Amino acid sequence: MSTKKKVLITGVGAITPIGNCVSETWESIRKGKSGIDTITKFDPSRVDAKYVAEVKDFDFSRYADKKLARRMGLFTQYAVAAATEAWSDSGLNEARPDPERVSVMIGNGIGGTEVDMEGYQILFERGPGRFSPMMIPRLIANEAAGNISIMLNAKGAAHTMVTACASGTDALGVALDMIRSGRADVVIAGGSEATITEYCVGGFCAMKALSTKYADTPSKGCRPFDAGRDGFIMGEGAGILILESEEHAKARGAKVYVELAGYGGTGDAYHLTAPHPEADGARRAFQLALQDAEVAPTEVDYINAHGTSTPLNDPMETKAIKGVFGDYAYKLKVSSTKSMTGHLLGAAGAVEAIFCSLAIKEGYYPATINYENPDPECDLDIVPNEGIDGEINTAMSSSLGFGGHNGVLVFKKYR
DSSP states (O other), rough: OOOOOOEEEEEEEEEBTTTTHHHHHHHHHHHOOOOOOOOOOGGGGGOOOEEEBBOOOOOOOGGGGGGGGGOOHHHHHHHHHHHHHHHHHHHHHHHHGGGGGGEEEEOOOSOOOHHHHHHHHHHHHOOOOOOOTTTTHSTTTTTHHHHHHHHHHHSEEEEEEGGGGGHHHHHHHHHHHHHTTOSSSEEEEEEEEOOSSSSHHHHHTTTTTTTTTTTTGGGGGGTTBBEEEEESSSOOOEEEEEEEHHHHHHHTOOOOOOOEEEEEEEEOSSOOOSTTOOOOHHHHHHHHHHHOOOOOOOOEEEEEEOOOOTTHHHHHHHHHHHHHHGGGGTTEEOOTTTTHOOGGGGGGHHHHHHHHHHHHHHHHEEBTTTSSSOOGGOEEEEBBSEEEEEOEEEEEEEETTTTTTTEEEEEEEOO
16 A cells, blocks of 8 residues: 555636636637637747737636736736636635645746746837836746745745656646655646747747648648647736645535646757657656556556647657557547647746646646647647547656656546
């Protein structure tokens, strides 16, 4: 029998391109709705990629005093909004836990890029003497965790995880260990990102990483595991989860979504932007997550794949899954919800952790939309175009980031 302390997910919050809360977002997932469309946040005439997945109609005043928004970068606003929803959803507003036993762990890839752009414009046009005193606090990556700590009176450690596209997943993995080790009873954990600026889109275009050939039909642009894929779609938003020790959750009679049962993190030690061609790091992350969760490969029902819709990632991830699961790889279901949300970079793993939690809770396998021409190199049991009802006892989520950062989580139905 396992001696590891159980860690439960008791609250969730999200701001995404397909919904400004968890219920809206999950309803869109169930409907197969795409949040990808032509760029509106800036004039895209100077960049090759004309379409992204933007958060729409976001109103910070729904979550906090709108005056506070002037003191926060957009990625922080998203994080605070999602954390406020998750905290309320968990019932901790009423339970009032010991604030010194509540920690924060937030993943972020890049920070306040719109603040960077504003700052450079002021520097070149008016000089550094005209900078706002809030410029640095708005742009640095740790300010999402800091603001959440202040807003929710969380007086435990407040940390930031920066591991590119694996940031949200790695944040949850470290939060899991914080509770298991006894350093915290509750951790507010997840990821946030807001990089839809000419600066960032242009930078990713220079790398030839973004999809460009579906400008006439943007919603078709993200097509993971499909032979017609040509790059990822930049998205934005936040996903925050409340992690809680089983003892703490039971003592207050908390509702429970699922158990966060395991985490595996590895480094490719290979290349800054390309994945290991033999999927070495990704494969080991899957294996370590299963070992940590004390779950056999044949117990897994569903994988929410990293599935970026890039030429290199999807066959590499397929190879990793086959390397871990063998023949059973063809018996479990796989999907990439990025086909609907786009790639939320540092927030992706956290939002997809919420999807795994709801998939288990409701017995629903989310789809990979735009799956029209299967790629022979990606020959797994991809859930195509429409979701499927069915019992899920164990799910996994993978996040594989630039720099060779690989993070994988295991979720189990809580009994």
